[in-house]
Amino acid sequence: MNANCEIIEDLLPLYADGVSSAQSRKAVEQHMLECEKCRNAFAQAQAMPAVHIAPQQPAKEKAVKNVFRKIRMRWLASVLAVAVVIGLLFLGWNQYHSRGIHYTNIHEYKMGKQFMQLLSEGKYEKAYKHMDIAGLKEAWLKHWFDEAKLTNLEADGLAKFCEYGEKLEEAGGIGHYEYIGISMSGVDDDGKDVYRLEFKASICGKLQIFHIDVCDDGIRRFGGGGSFLDDPLAQFSIWTEYLWQDYAGCYFDPELKTYVYYEE
Numbered sequence: 001m002n003a004n005c006e007i008i009e010d011l012l013p014l015y016a017d018g019v020s021s022a023q024s025r026k027a028v029e030q031h032m033l034e035c036e037k038c039r040n041a042f043a044q045a046q047a048m049p050a051v052h053i054a055p056q057q058p059a060k061e062k063a064v065k066n067v068f069r070k071i072r073m074r075w076l077a078s079v080l081a082v083a084v085v086i087g088l089l090f091l092g093w094n095q096y097h098s099r100g101i102h103y104t105n106i107h108e109y110k111m112g113k114q115f116m117q118l119l120s121e122g123k124y125e126k127a128y129k130h131m132d133i134a135g136l137k138e139a140w141l142k143h144w145f146d147e148a149k150l151t152n153l154e155a156d157g158l159a160k161f162c163e164y165g166e167k168l169e170e171a172g173g174i175g176h177y178e179y180i181g182i183s184m185s186g187v188d189d190d191g192k193d194v195y196r197l198e199f200k201a202s203i204c205g206k207l208q209i210f211h212i213d214v215c216d217d218g219i220r221r222f223g224g225g226g227s228f229l230d231d232p233l234a235q236f237s238i239w240t241e242y243l244w245q246d247y248a249g250c251y252f253d254p255e256l257k258t259y260v261y262y263e264e
Contacts, residue, residue, distance in 0.1 A: 004031060008038050016042070105195045109182055112197035112212045115219050120174045120201070124165035128158050132218030135188070136240060140247075149247055160243045164236040168204070171232040177201035177210065185213050192216055203233050229254055 008031045032039045111130055118127035137153050168174070177199045185196040194215045201210045203224060210233075213221040223237030235242075245251055250261040 005035060005038055008032070008035070009041060105182060105193070107216060108195045108214045109197065111218065112182070112195075112214045113179065115212060115214070115222070116174075116177060116179075116197070116199055116201075116210070119165075120177055122165075122169050122173055124162045124169075125158065127165070128161045130219050131157070131161070132215065132220055133157055135215075135217055135220065139189075140244070144244070145247055156246070157240075157243055160239050160246070164232075164239045164242070168232040168236045172204035174210070175202035175205075180209075188215060188220070194220060208233070 008028055032042060115127055115130045118124075118130075133154050136157070137150055140150060140153075141147065178201070180198040180200055182195055182197050185194040188194055192215045194213055197212045197214065199210045199212075201208060201224075203210065208224040208226075210224045211222065212219060221237070224233050225231075226234040228234040228238055241252075245259070248259075248261070249263060250259045252258070253260045
């Protein structure tokens with residue numbers, strides 16, 4: 001490569017971009033008329049796509065952004081930590097005063113809320129899974145029936161629960177509800193604490209107080225006001241009574257105010 005070619009190659013980028021001086025442009029054009037090598041170099045340069053290189057972010061700007069990112073993350077972590085501490089203090093305060101939601105009843109609180117939500121959605125089969133059927137069976141074995149009689153208790157209970165749940169649903173069901181509070185209801189025969197959750201709910205189009213008694217093993221009882229003679233909620237609430245009557249072979253006569261057995 002002679003000196004003229006080296007000079008022309010240095011000028012080619014300026015010539016291609018149209019920013020060379022008039023003298024340089026004339027020199028490049030005259031040279032390429034005589035030099036095939038430089039003509040080829042110019043043609044190849046024209047065929048290659050332009051490469052755009054994004055300007056690098058200044059190191060100072062990057063450092064500032066990293067600092068702010070760290071500050072933001074630490075701030076969020078601090079807010080979360082404060083929220084957790086406040087929650088723990090709230091539970092601890094309630095535990096000390098034996099009121100509201102606290103450490104020893106938070107499981108029952110969650111279970112009762114889930115049960116209420118399922119009832120309000122008309123999902124009775126799923127709600128039934130929260131019932132303490134094992135506790136019911138234990139009580140019935142102790143006082144009423146033998147093991148053979150209760151072989152299909154869980155399936156029979158589901159059918160009866162859904163039967164009266166559907167009757168409640170046909171009458172309007174449980175609509176909007178509002179949690180009121182939780183309190184100690186008592187202790188069962190096994191020494192387990194039973195808690196009562198109370199709700200204000202729209203039931204069959206009327207506002208009522210609805211309560212749920214729950215222990216660590218599940219829902220024990222639930223209900224509201226009304227008479228079991230004509231109130232769908234009251235009838236649903238005593239579904240275990242109707243199941244007991246099926247097993248015992250009897251029904252309750254409201255006029256006689258006693259059980260009437262089919263075999264008698």
